[in-house]
Amino acid sequence: MSRNSLAGLAAAGVLVAALVGGQSPAGAATFAPTDGRLLFIGQSTRTAWDDYTSFAAAPSGGSVYYEVKSGTWVNSGHRDYATFLAQQGKAIQIGVSWKDNPPGWTGGDEQAKAARSRQVTAELAAGQHTDRFNQLTDFVNAYPRARFFLRLDYEVSGFYHCTTASCDSYKQAFARLKALIDSRKRQDNVTYVFHPVRGEYEQMYPGDAVTDWIGVSVFAHELCLPIHDNGYLYNGTPPQNYDVAALQCRNAYIGTDSWGNPAAVWKNWDYDGNVLKMMKFAKDHGKPMIVSESGLMNFTADTDTRGLEPARGDLWVKRLFGLTNYSGPIPNTSGSHDLSQVIKAVTYINLDFRYGWDGIPDGSFDFPVNSTWFADGRLSQYQAARSSFCAGLTAQRFVTTC
Template sequence: MPLVRRVRRTTAMARTLATAALTALLLLPTGTDAGAATGTTGIAAGPPELLLGQSGAGAWNDFETFGRDADGGSVYYELRKGDWVSDTHRRYATALADQGRTVQVGISWKDNPPGFPGGDENAKAARSRAVTAEIAAGGHTASLARLLAFADARPRARFKLRLDYEVSSFYHCTDASCSSYKNAFNRLAGHLDSRSKAHNLEFVYHPVRGEFEALYPGDAAVDRMGVSVFAHELCLPVYDRGYRYNGTPPQNYDVGASQCRNAYVGTDSHGNPAAVWRNFDHDANVLKLVKFAKDHGKPVVLSEAGLMNFTADGGTTDGLEQQRADVWMKRLFSLMNYQGPIPNLSGQHDLRGVIQSVVYINLDFRYGWDGVDDGSFDFAPDTMWFVDGRLSRYGPARTTFCQGLAAGGFTARCR
C-alpha cells in the first residue's frame, strides 16, 4: 500500500533514533561518552525515509526481492534540456509519484551547463559558474516548467528538490562570498514555491562536504541539507588503479585500520598540521555538516549513498565487496546515531535524529551510472566505480542493512 505523507513547507520532519538496539548494533567511536553528549535534536518528526536508486526502477526492484515499504527513490532533471535526464528517470519518477511516494530530484546544471558547446573540465566549470550567476539574475526558470507541472499533477507525492548537487566553489561561485550560488538557490526556490499549486516541494541544499558553510543559502529557503556518503566519508580506502585517499592526505589516514586521523593539534617539525589519532569512523567534515544542519534546524538527507571499489584486486570481475561492504553498512547507520566528539570542536555532540533520509543507490555500477548491462558504458575492473552495489548480492552487509532499518524506526523493512 502506498505510503502517503503530505508536506507542510513550514514544518520540518524529524525523528529520534535513540534506541539501545541501534547503539549496540552500530559502531560508536572509541572513547565516546554517550551520557556526556549534549542534548538531542530539536528537529521535529516522523520515521526516517529510505529512498532507492539514482536513475531507474532497477534499484527498487532489487530491494523488493528481500524488502518492502521503501518510501521512494531518486532521479535527475537537467536544466539544459528542461526535462528529465532520460526516459528511464522519467518513468521511475512517474511510478513513484503516482503512488504518492517521495521523489528526490537532482536539478542539474554543473554536469551539462546550458550553452556549453564542449571543452575540458575547466571550461565546463567556468560555464557552470556563469549559469549560476544567470539563475541568480532570474534566468533559466522556464526550464523548470515541465518539472513543476509534473509535481502539481501528483499532489500526493513529495518532492525533495536538490538545486544542483554536490555544489562547490569550483562549479558555482563567481566570487569569494559565493553570492552567485546563494542567490541562485533562493531565486529557484522562490520561483518554484510561488508557482506550486500542490505545495509538495522541499528544497535541499547539497554541498560538497568541505564547503557546506561557505555556500549556505540561508535558513529561509533551505528545507533540508544533503550530503553524499561513499568511501572517504566513512573513512574507507578506495581502489582506483592503486589505493588513493580522495583528498585526505596519507598522514591523516590509516589504510590498514580504515580510520581517519582528522583531529589536529599544533604542527609537526615541518610546519604541517599534526594529526592526532582519534579512531574516527566518519570524516570530520561530514560530522561538522550534520552539526551545522542541526544548529540551523535542518534535517539531513544522505542524498547519494553507495559502495565503491574498496579492494585492491583488479582481477576479479564480479564487483563484490563482501568484507568491506559490511563495514560500510555499519558505519552508515552509526553515522545516523552518532554521539561523541567532533574533530577541532570542543565537547561531546549528539547528532541522533538529524539524518532523516537515506538514499541508497543500490545499483550495479560496473555498468555505468544507471547500472544497466546494455553495452553502452562500463567501468574498468580496476577503477573505483567498478562495484556491484545491489544489496541482494550480499550476505552480512544486507543483514546489517536490514537490522539498521528495524532498529532505526524506518517504515521500510526486510521480509
C-alpha cells in the same frame, strides 16, 4: 509568456529579496517523520527499486535527475522511475542539475564547463532560464500526493557555482529557484535540499529562510574507507591522518589534559571530520539532513569481474548506520555532541555500477575492471551487508524496514 507567468515571476523576485538572509518561515515543509527516518532507493531507473524490493518492504521513495539545459529529465529512465514513484504517492528526490551540462555550453575541458556553470548560476540568480523548469513544475502539479525533495543542483561547490568568494551567485540562485517553483506549484508537496560537497557547506549555505534540508554524499572517504583505481590506493587523507590497518581516519579533537586544561586528543574515527562538522552545522541551524547519495565503491584491489565487496561492503553498511546515530566528539572542536537525530533520510543507490550510472548491462557505458566505480552495489548480492542494512533500518527507526 502569459500574464499569470509574469505575475508569478514578479512575485518570485520579491520573494528572493525577502528570503535571502531572512528568518525561516513558520511551518516550512520538510516531510520528515517526527520519530523515524525515510529510506530512498536508486538514482536513475526502477532497476534499483526492483532489486531492493526483492528482499525488503517498499521504501519511502527514490531518487532521479532533471537537467536545466534541456528543461527535462536526464533521460526516459529517470522520467519513468519518477512517474512510477509519483503514481504511488511516494517521495521523490530530484537532482535539478546544471553543472553537468550547463545551458549554452557546447564543449571543452572541465575548466571551460565549470566556468560556464558559474555563469549559469549567476544567470539563474538573475531570473534567466525560467522556461527550463516548466516540465518540472507541471510534473509536481500532476501528482499532489507525491512529495518532492528538490536538490537545486547536487554536490555544489565553489568551482562550479560561485562567481565570487561570498558565493552570493549560488545563494541567490537557490532562493530565486525556490521562489519560482513555489509560485507555480499548486499544493504543498515540495521541500528544498541544499547539497554541498563536504567542506564547503558553510560558505555556500543559502540561508535558513530558503533551506529545508541539508544533503550529503556518503561513499568511501566519508566513512574513512579507501578506494582503489587501477592499482592505485587512495584514502583521501595525508598518511599521518589515516590508519591503514584499521581503515580509519586519524584526527584530534579538543579535550583536556591531566590538569583539566584544553588539549588536543588524537583518536581514530570512522567518519570524515567535515561530515561530522556539517551534521553539527545542520543541527545548529535546525535543519534535518538527508544522505542524498550513498553506495558501495571499489574498496579492494582485485580483478574480480563480479565487482563484489563482501567484507568491506558489510563494514560500509555498519558505518553508514553508525553515522545516522552518531554521538561524541568532533575533530578540531571541544565537547561531546549528540548528532543522533540530525540525519532523517538516507538514499541508497543500490545499483550495479559496473555497468554505469544506471546499472543496466546494455553495453552503453561500462566501467573498466578495478576502476573506482567497478563495484556491484546491489544489496541482494551480499548476505552480511544485507543483514546489517536490515538491522540498521530497524535499530534506527526507519519508516520502512525489511
